[in-house]
Amino acid sequence: MHPAPSVIIFTTMSGLGYGLAAVLGLGLLDPSAVAVRAAHVLALMLIAGGLLASTRHLGNPQRAWRALSQWRSSWLSREGVMALATFVPLTISAWMSVIEGRHVPLAGWISTAMCAATVYCTAMIYASLRSIQAWNTPLTPLCYLLFATAGGLLLATVVAFASGGPGSLLSVPALLAVVGAWVAKQAWWTRLRTLAPISTPETATGLGHIGRVRLFERPHVNENYLTREMGFKVARKHAVKLSKLAVLVGGALPVLLLLAALLAGNGGLAIIAAVLAVLFYAVGLVTERWLFFAEARHAVMNYYGG
Amino acid sequence: MTSLPSLPTPKKLGLVIDLDVCVGCHACVISCKEWNTGGYGAALSDQHPYGADVSGTFLNRIHTFEVVPEGGQVIGEAGEARIVHFPKSCLHCEDAPCVTVCPTGASYKRAEDGIVLVDEDKCIGCGLCAWSCAYGAREMDLAAGVMKKCTLCIDRIYNETLREIDRVPSCVRTCPANARHYGDLGDPTSEVSRMVAERGGFDLMPEQGTRPTNKYLPPRPRKPLAASAGPAVLAENTDGAKGFFAWLDGMLDRI
Numbered sequence: 035m036h037p038a039p040s041v042i043i044f045t046t047m048s049g050l051g052y053g054l055a056a057v058l059g060l061g062l063l064d065p066s067a068v069a070v071r072a073a074h075v076l077a078l079m080l081i082a083g084g085l086l087a088s089t090r091h092l093g094n095p096q097r098a099w100r101a102l103s104q105w106r107s108s109w110l111s112r113e114g115v116m117a118l119a120t121f122v123p124l125t126i127s128a129w130m131s132v133i134e135g136r137h138v139p140l141a142g143w144i145s146t147a148m149c150a151a152t153v154y155c156t157a158m159i160y161a162s163l164r165s166i167q168a169w170n171t172p173l174t175p176l177c178y179l180l181f182a183t184a185g186g187l188l189l190a191t192v193v194a195f196a197s198g199g200p201g202s203l204l205s206v207p208a209l210l211a212v213v214g215a216w217v218a219k220q221a222w223w224t225r226l227r228t229l230a231p232i233s234t235p236e237t238a239t240g241l242g243h244i245g246r247v248r249l250f251e252r253p254h255v256n257e258n259y260l261t262r263e264m265g266f267k268v269a270r271k272h273a274v275k276l277s278k279l280a281v282l283v284g285g286a287l288p289v290l291l292l293l294a295a296l297l298a299g300n301g302g303l304a305i306i307a308a309v310l311a312v313l314f315y316a317v318g319l320v321t322e323r324w325l326f327f328a329e330a331r332h333a334v335m336n337y338y339g340g
Numbered sequence: 341m342t343s344l345p346s347l348p349t350p351k352k353l354g355l356v357i358d359l360d361v362c363v364g365c366h367a368c369v370i371s372c373k374e375w376n377t378g379g380y381g382a383a384l385s386d387q388h389p390y391g392a393d394v395s396g397t398f399l400n401r402i403h404t405f406e407v408v409p410e411g412g413q414v415i416g417e418a419g420e421a422r423i424v425h426f427p428k429s430c431l432h433c434e435d436a437p438c439v440t441v442c443p444t445g446a447s448y449k450r451a452e453d454g455i456v457l458v459d460e461d462k463c464i465g466c467g468l469c470a471w472s473c474a475y476g477a478r479e480m481d482l483a484a485g486v487m488k489k490c491t492l493c494i495d496r497i498y499n500e501t502l503r504e505i506d507r508v509p510s511c512v513r514t515c516p517a518n519a520r521h522y523g524d525l526g527d528p529t530s531e532v533s534r535m536v537a538e539r540g541g542f543d544l545m546p547e548q549g550t551r552p553t554n555k556y557l558p559p560r561p562r563k564p565l566a567a568s569a570g571p572a573v574l575a576e577n578t579d580g581a582k583g584f585f586a587w588l589d590g591m592l593d594r595i
Contacts, residue, residue, distance in 0.1 A: 337475075
């Protein structure tokens, strides 16, 4: 699948935003601290920025409001509905913290639950597609949820250190979530790389009873929408290398930096270590998301010799 | 509404494509593009039509495959090895994933005849339906930003201003080899259903669980070239000669 920048930015940014908002909703941090107030605004900006990026790949974005209507059948519609609905408790929580400096437990907990539900809907857009076998597994929503959680906890750790709050208290679950996310991703990759394709050129043409089927001529000599959108291929050796780099940069480095922050205690060094952990994690996450698309093979490629 | 019809549709209008007959001339591709670019909705645009990197929107494309049986290395040498021209357009699936994934209600399956359509005024061009289709039946029109797909020429098949012979999809009407057939696959007595039953018509990628309406007829088994020629004439044998030739045979024998 073609790794469109708009969709990569959307899933990573909104994932981080929802993760941060979900952790803020738990009320573990001092709602009157400047850093926590800024974090509420940052979470909303990440979510809104991600959603705006997602409209960039629409052919007719002015009609995007129509996407709220088919929540009965469509995960994309459910995602849109949940994303908009989640803004209600998120805005209340942010308002209460930024303006009044307090945490409203009910609004906070509802925010946390709805953030998780929205990320789940995002993941299910991909996981529900049978035509893309790589994505069609419960491991996909598990990875999306764990990556959002890990990102949220990492960001919250920075906020906690910066607000003189329980930085060391948050960095432990952050560390566990980062490890958990990459372990789940490793399982996802193992499944992908050992997958026997359910559809082959033989089943796609129904000619398997005669013999082995190979594309002889494409319909047209040039590329078309289908081959551009779904024919993207990344060399397997590079994919494996990139995924190892993603684990190293997005997993191992943040874990080491979190440990460093823990040892540094509450202070400037801890903040710097936690910020670096977030940045490295973000780089790893974008790599992971790029591979999520680039490595996925679409069943239609059975008709295009790819 | 992007939920699928709750009951099986009373009619299942679709195509039967005969892989034994298709000669890969692409006439159906051109007639499809011509008909569907001029009538309803957005035109089927081309990008850089006179440039080096030309591409465009098509609702019907012909692929060509080479099929080589076990042991056969070169086409034409091993018994069943062959080239198969493979027309492909929307299969109007009964469990059409392109319908249920649509977030806006633009993509729908008609309850009366099972045709899968796109309401272009509602389409936001997200492309998710094209992602969900294992067959590549949907293509985004890059100029209009809406999804295009085969309508089974709904503006022909019900069009009473056309002569009856023309009330079939454009590709079917055009095919010079008669490889494409149109009809109601929900009616077991229809010509297309009988064809499917006789020839062993099959679904493409049944493992995708989409239950396509369109069916494909397999290529017939090959026969050696000699089998098509008439019985060889044996010059030494005059058995069975009649009339003038029997008389001539007798006369010549006596000389």
